Amino acid sequence: MKDDLAFLRLWDLYSPLLTATQREITDLYFNYDLSLAEIAEQKGVSRQSVSDCLSKCRKQLERYEEKLGFAKTLTQLSREYSAYMTTVTRFIKAHNSPDTQALKKELDAVHEEFGAEIIETE
Secondary structure: OHHHHHHHHHHHHHHHHOOHHHHHHHHHHHHOOOOHHHHHHHHOOOHHHHHHHHHHHHHHHHHHHHHHOHHHHHHHHHHHHHHHHHHHHHHHHHOOOHHHHHHHHHHHHHHHHHOOOOOOOO
16 A cells, blocks of 8 residues: 555656556556456456556656656655744744734745645634
8 A cells, every 4th residue: 555655656746758558557557446357358458468567657657756756856845845834833823913924824825826725823
């Protein structure tokens, strides 16, 4: 399961680099939760070829990550952003003034724009 989550993160980032068939098979398996047999029947191929495709895709996506490092970078940026937001939220709570309320409104606007959860400071 943990490997599947890691694979899906890589798939979200790098699936455009896969062939259309590879994308479809991995999408059916991981996002639609179809079995190897169901995919094989739908695609008109053997279960073994579906299994081989999934294995090849996993290795290919891992190689992309080794070379490009997008997932690692996104994880690092997410941690840094979270730490920054924690610090700012604590500052706003500790210093209730018109300036900090203006800052809170700006942060709420940024969160809304990017679809992030709004941080409550009260």
